Amino acid sequence: MRVAFIDLGSGKYEVREIDAQGPVSLGLKVHEEAQSWRLDPYDPASPLVIGMGQFVGGRLIGVHRLVAVFRSPMTGNLHSSAMGGAAYKFMGAGIDAYVVTGKAPRPAVVLASQEGITIEHVEPTYSYGGLKGVYAFTKYLYDRYRDFFTKNNARAVVVGPGAWSTYNGALASIDLTPKGELAKGAEDFAARGGPGSAAARGHNLAAIIAGGKARARHPEVLDIHRIDEVIKAKLKKPYLETLNEKTVKYRFDPSMGTGGTFGVNYQHYRDLLPLFGYKSIYMDREERIRHVDAILRLFWKPFNELVFEKARSWYNCGEPCPVTCKKVWNGKKVDYEPFHAMGPFIGVYTFEDSVKLVDEVDADGLDAIEAGTRRGLALRRRV
Ligand code: SF4
Missing domain, CATH: 3.60.9.10 (Aldehyde ferredoxin oxidoreductase, N-terminal domain)
Known part of the structure; x- marks a missing residue:
């Protein structure tokens, strides 16, 4: 190196x-x-x-x-x-x-x-x-x-x-x-x-x-035929086909009508979502279902309507990647982990309030996942 x-x-x-x-x-x-x-x-x-x-x-x-x-x-x-x-x-x-x-x-x-x-x-x-x-x-x-x-x-x-x-x-x-x-x-x-x-x-x-103009460190990574050979030997399909298949969750999953970690995880985990600093593990299933119904309505739906139904607000991380896993709501990048940590995990069920919290933590250059799981309640009082 x-x-x-x-x-x-x-x-x-x-x-x-x-x-x-x-x-x-x-x-x-x-x-x-x-x-x-x-x-x-x-x-x-x-x-x-x-x-x-x-x-x-x-x-x-x-x-x-x-x-x-x-x-x-x-x-x-x-x-x-x-x-x-x-x-x-x-x-x-x-x-x-x-x-x-x-x-x-x-x-x-x-x-x-x-x-x-x-x-x-x-x-x-x-x-x-x-x-x-x-x-x-x-x-x-x-x-x-x-x-x-x-x-x-x-x-x-x-x-x-x-x-x-x-x-x-x-x-x-x-x-x-x-x-x-x-x-x-x-x-x-x-x-x-x-x-x-x-x-x-x-x-x-x-x-x-x-920055500058330097590119590939090794010529092999430029050879798509060689890459296809290696991937086919292991997974029986060419590289791009495999990539598209394995990243459906992050791009758009038609079976769920959503995509990205935020879109998919709420639909997928439902009553298994950890809430209230993990105290939800002591709730019975009916109570957890009542909470998740409220979260899907107040927290997940506003995101999904704007990012998947009204517009296709998907971007990449800075490398030209077809997965475009970065889902953006009104200018704010939304991932499951920081939004859940600064949202339902600390009892914030309204998506718009959680956007303000995550934005504040991101701007401070802190870890929103860490802030939510350790310090979320203190930060919530500041907004
Ligand atoms: S857009 Fe970037 S972070 Fe997302 S899957 Fe592609 S390479 Fe990974």
């Missing part, structure tokens, strides 16, 4: 070839070498690894994820957390992974392209252009580095305000259209375990922006 080792303490970096299969094995290797188990998760010597796998740049779909490996400030353990789509633009810099150590004297923004890496000091701006939190900071960075973004077709990974003051800050990446507008649906978070807090509080890292 082609790895950029960035020391934010000294402001120096070097790019080296490292023998590792992917970001997780690279993460294990550098953490072992740094003996990070001896360190506090916020110790600047504890590396933050952000990288992509070797299948990027070819005909395979769903492989353009960015994976962070870090000591989790929440659990203390070595943790990995991934976000969809962001590597589709990040691969252009020709760097497979970033290993960040050291702590910048002021919040740092790393800009990476095929021409090299620069480190700038930028105070994060979380209110800008009518936007807030990670959305505002992303737009601010675009306006500030417009030439870099447009020349390199770049994408930013940022931390939000929550990363500087809590232990469960996420790494957030909102893709931009060619005109510099925030792209609908293509907002991705690597959130579990607090990688954003590790970046912000351990290294003073506010953002990495990367």
